Amino acid sequence: AQSVAQPEDQVNVAEGNPLTVKCTYSVSGNPYLFWYVQYPNRGLQFLLKYITGDNLVKGSYGFEAEFNKSQTSFHLKKPSALVSDSALYFCAVRDPFSGNTPLVFGKGTRLSVIA
């Protein structure tokens, strides 16, 4: 069965510093991987996805993520954090060999960017 782990419940970073939010996955074959962001009392907003091809994926709001097959990881990164990036971040996976399966989400990582 497919699964996602986000090992950090909370990440704190100073404004202007680079940020990383970690995600590891477990799925048979090559996964489809997604990052979403959730602001308070809001739904999930799509940031980026990896389907195939270049391991470095660029997304919305300056975010990027690197797919690493050997480490089964898909960490979210941003070179310079903004206070407005403070939110809850979810990594999700879908197994492409199991048909049109739903997304399986991690428990989320709360990012706090301190001015």
Add this chain to the structure above:
Amino acid sequence: DAGVTQSPTHLIKTRGQQVTLRCSPKSGHDTVSWYQQALGQGPQFIFQYYEEEERQRGNFPDRFSGHQFPNYSSELNVNALWLGDSALYLCASSSGQPTDTQYFGPGTRLTVL
């Protein structure tokens, strides 16, 4: 272009009651998925509708049921509510392909007292 919309925004019910939540998908999308997000947790898949049929179902009891209409909008019904059903209910729409992005609505916050 309107995104995914959900109604109502908030809902308060008492134990034993039933509730209906509604979702309109993003224009051009024909597949609707429902998720339950409990406080402090990631979204959990309830079920997915395509061509007015339930295509997949997660590990939720039969108290959770749904429907999809010819215009692709969808309803989630929950019967015999209990306290544990209190959560944010999210609707997501897509074109149904495995590579497609699911776009989420703002959610309905259900509180069961």
